[in-house]
Amino acid sequence: MFRTTSWAQVSPFNVDQYALHNFASMSLLDMTVLGKSLTTTFYGSEPRYSYWNGCSTGGRQGFMLAQRYPGSYDGILAAAPGINWDRMLPATVYPQMMMNNLSYYPSACELNAISSAIVAACDGDDGAEDGILSAPWLCNFNYSSIVGTTIAESAYNGPQSSSGEQLGFGPSPGSPLTVATGLAVTTCTGNHNCTGAPNPIGYDWVRLFVDRDPDFTLDSVSTQEQLERLFQASAQQYLSIIGTSDPDLSAFKATGGKIITWHGLMDEIVPSKGTTITTAGLRPWTQMSGHSSSTSRLQAWSTAIWGSIHFQERLFRL
Incomplete structure (x- = not known):
């Protein structure tokens, strides 16, 4: 992913911030806008619904879209997301x-x-x-x-x-x-x-x-x-x-968007526990269910989530 210094750095010890920001989030919006424009041009009408499907890095990108560009997609499937990247x-x-x-x-x-x-x-x-x-x-x-x-x-x-x-x-x-x-x-x-x-x-x-x-x-x-x-x-x-670990998806919820994520428990590189704990802190869920967002409540809910899923089954749905 970052195998060449020329991609990661513009000069010695100087990270290419534009390339990094583009990889992290900006390219996702550009791709979405261009994709919808091409669809409209080809079919003569705007797409009625837009969906994102990605795994690992693609899962992280799905969460980034929900966090940064909440109106871009109606539904997001973000599997085994590489969130907590830092x-x-x-x-x-x-x-x-x-x-x-x-x-x-x-x-x-x-x-x-x-x-x-x-x-x-x-x-x-x-x-x-x-x-x-x-x-x-x-x-x-x-x-x-x-x-x-x-x-x-x-x-x-x-x-x-x-x-x-x-x-x-x-x-x-x-x-x-x-x-x-x-x-x-x-x-x-x-x-x-x-x-x-x-x-x-x-x-x-x-x-x-x-x-x-x-x-x-x-x-x-x-x-x-x-x-x-x-x-x-x-x-x-x-x-x-x-980092892609912002727990506030209220803007995405307000658009009517839905997100589903799951994580294989034997994932050898992207730890499933990171997904469990991060999704446990998602504020829209606690708001919808009427639960308190206290630390003890979130910890209990995190345990309940991890204790109720099975290998490669759905982990969280907003």
Whole structure:
């Protein structure tokens, strides 16, 4: 996505803000206006209804359309949305930072064995032993029951501050860590000689946008203070541009728009918990249902949402 420095930066250490804003939101409006204009020209009348359908980045774009351009679409299907972008991408390279700090790079077979052990231990928590964790919030796997689980545990728990605050979310327990877009990929040769292979999307984000140094390596993030500073820098610079986590969809609701989002619980790169917690804070829902928007109420509703969905089923509907 950000593989070339020439796309991300106009000069060394100078982010191309126009390209970033265009990618984050502006191109969505331009595309919509042009698309409707072409439709009107071709058919001789304006479209009666307009719908958006996107997944992952497309899911984030769906939420961005509802937040920034609420009158653009009548209906939005925003699947597995990459929202909380400013925190999500740095979190994808956290397991690799842990590998570097520990000088330990587990092979794929080790990590796959741990993931399989988690699934085996928690499979029945949802009431059905079918090889699928449909209730990951019930999984309290004892990582100390297996040796060498530090990297996997870090990946699933996600990065935290020194005070225990969640800086970013990890994938659900048991999710694959070693697939191409996984968070704990390593490349190994003979005699267990393995090296880390950071998620390229997250690595490029941290390298070219947050640190702004094309020569940046994850080795430079070796302390808790540096880790927290990295997340803080990403949020300070880019939350308002591409975070896409604004809970106020009242303007979209006022247009009569409808949005549906769902998230596969075994998503290995876009954490489903981020979607759950973000949608739990959507103000229009609390207004429509007559519930208070107090923190305790939202936390209870978040738990109820995550506790009522199943693998790749609908998560939220406005």
